[in-house]
Amino acid sequence: xxxxxxxxxxxxxxxxxxxxxxxxxxxxxxxxxxxxxxxxxxxxxxxxxxxxxxxxxxxxxxxxxxxxxxxxxxxxxxxxxxxxxxxxxxxxxxxxxxxxxxxxxxxxxxxxxxxxxxxxxxxxxxxxxxxxxxxxxxxxxxxxxxxxxxxxxxxxxxxxxxxxxxxxxxxxxxxxxxxxxxxxxxxxxxxxxxxxxxxxxxxxxxxxxxxxxxxxxxxxxxxxxxxxxxxxxxxxxxxxxxxxxxxxxxxxxxxxxxxxxxxxxxxxxxxxxxxxxxxxxxxxxxxxxxxxxxxxxxxxxxxxxxxxxxxxxxxxxxxxxxxxxxxxxxxxxxxxxxxxxxxxxxxxxxxxxxxxxxxxxxxxxxxxxxxxxxxxxxxx
Ligand SMILES: Cc1ncc(C[n+]2csc(CCOP(=O)(O)OP(=O)(O)O)c2C)c(N)n1
Numbered sequence: 001x002x003x004x005x006x007x008x009x010x011x012x013x014x015x016x017x018x019x020x021x022x023x024x025x026x027x028x029x030x031x032x033x034x035x036x037x038x039x040x041x042x043x044x045x046x047x048x049x050x051x052x053x054x055x056x057x058x059x060x061x062x063x064x065x066x067x068x069x070x071x072x073x074x075x076x077x078x079x080x081x082x083x084x085x086x087x088x089x090x091x092x093x094x095x096x097x098x099x100x101x102x103x104x105x106x107x108x109x110x111x112x113x114x115x116x117x118x119x120x121x122x123x124x125x126x127x128x129x130x131x132x133x134x135x136x137x138x139x140x141x142x143x144x145x146x147x148x149x150x151x152x153x154x155x156x157x158x159x160x161x162x163x164x165x166x167x168x169x170x171x172x173x174x175x176x177x178x179x180x181x182x183x184x185x186x187x188x189x190x191x192x193x194x195x196x197x198x199x200x201x202x203x204x205x206x207x208x209x210x211x212x213x214x215x216x217x218x219x220x221x222x223x224x225x226x227x228x229x230x231x232x233x234x235x236x237x238x239x240x241x242x243x244x245x246x247x248x249x250x251x252x253x254x255x256x257x258x259x260x261x262x263x264x265x266x267x268x269x270x271x272x273x274x275x276x277x278x279x280x281x282x283x284x285x286x287x288x289x290x291x292x293x294x295x296x297x298x299x300x301x302x303x304x305x306x307x308x309x310x311x312x313x314x315x316x317x318x319x320x321x322x323x324x325x326x327x328x329x330x331x332x333x334x335x336x337x338x339x340x341x342x343x344x345x346x347x348x349x350x351x352x353x354x355x356x357x358x359x360x361x362x363x364x365x366x367x368x369x370x371x372x373x374x375x376x377x378x379x380x
Contacts, residue, residue: 059105063261064323065335066101070121071320072339073130076347077120077137077151081296085351086137090151091118095259095291098319099224100125102264103192103284106272112160112178113192114171117152118224119164122194127159134346140353147356148364160189169195169202172221176208179217179281190218190275198229200242209283213249216280220271221246223283224258226290231305246283258286259319262326289314 074094080086093100100121104113107126115122124133128144136143137151144154155163162178165171175193182189199205200223212219229237246253252274256267264286271282291314293299306314324332 060262060323060326061331061335063101063105063265064320064327064332065339066104066125067097067261067320067323068335069130069339069342070097070100070124072343073124073134074120076343077134078292078296080138080347086151087139088150089296090120090137091295092292093118093121093290095315095319096224096226096288097121098261098264098323099194099222099258099286099288101323102261102286103194103220103222103268105261105265106268107160107190107192110160110187111190111192111272112162112175112182113194114162114175114178115154115164115194116171116196116199116224117164117166117168118196119154119194120151123154123156123161123164126161128154128156128161130342130346131349132156134343135350135353138350138353139355140350141356142349142353146364169199169205171195172199172202172205172208175219175221176212176217179212179219180215183215183217188218188276190220190272192220192222192272194222194224196229197223197225197227197234197238197242198232199223200238200245206245209246209249209251209281212281213251216278218275218278219281220268220275221281221283222268223285224288225285226288228290228294228305230294231303233305242285243283251280252282253285254282255285255287258288259317259322261319261323288319289317291315291318 071094074090074092077086077090078092081089096118104122104125104127107113109127113122113126120133120137124130132142132144133154135141136145136147136149136154139147139150141147143149144156149155149164152164152166155161162174163171165174172193172195175191179189179191182191193208195205205221208219209221211217212221223242225234225242227234243253243255252271254267254271257263264284267284271284275281291311
């Protein structure tokens, strides 16, 4: 365990408090049993990041399988975009697979996540059905969300996937609210919010960090720092440091090598376990690299912000290869074949599924069966 990490808080009484999370009056900090703020904000903290093969540690093959699936899913989706079978393009997460796979390996099925415009990896790693995910991107009625959410809005609430989100930073308050709801329900679920480095200066993310820390909510904020917000470098976008933002709110924070799935999984596991035990939120910055364009129609923009040499250098540390090298070759080949077969099935399933009926376009826009709160008018 990193010596930066706070000990689990002894004050877990809030979890049983049916009236909901209690604001902490003494302010966050060690004196109240809260996490020790980490103000270092320096390079990757690789402490405790070696392969964790201990009893409850991540399964090396399972991590590889998740990453290989995400990688090949994205590559197949890019082909489908080029063929016009996925309309509107996608934001591939190739290069960032270790973050999705590593963090989700630390979660229980009842834990919840929120995701981003670059969310295929998170959604698949949390267990979304591959056939329905593929159908969703291809706009079919059998899709996770009847084909109406598409690439950027895939959700499966039953699996704790509260939604990818095209609005940068918008998942953070949703995850914070979900953590608050879990506490109110007396459940020990944890919420994870994935977001990019471009989101860390959004007001709503900072507000979420504040409330999560103040109310010591079980949230893990996962920043995928791929160095770019669209075409702008993190150095040109972010004042201070990413972990420094967490420190400002008295929250534990750690930077980890986001190309190493086992390092990510081990770090996520420490923070998730602590949050579940009542130790409060944390921020995990995963240093990673986006191998491909910001989105599949970037080439139309004529914007040049990375040289081919830089991309080649960035691709050198391929997280899927790194994890693949940790398992026996035969095992790797078996997983690769399984993934390919599953993808073939998924694409066939989507192609064979019905297209939506334009006459239904206005269906499912509003939730039904909800009662308005007392005092809230249902009339405009
Ligand atoms: C609130 C908001 N502002 C701007 C945009 C336009 N936009 C879409 S993706 C993106 C870059 C986000 O960068 P980052 O959060 O680092 O994620 P990455 O694309 O690197 O995964 C921007 C600015 C948006 N979707 N939402």
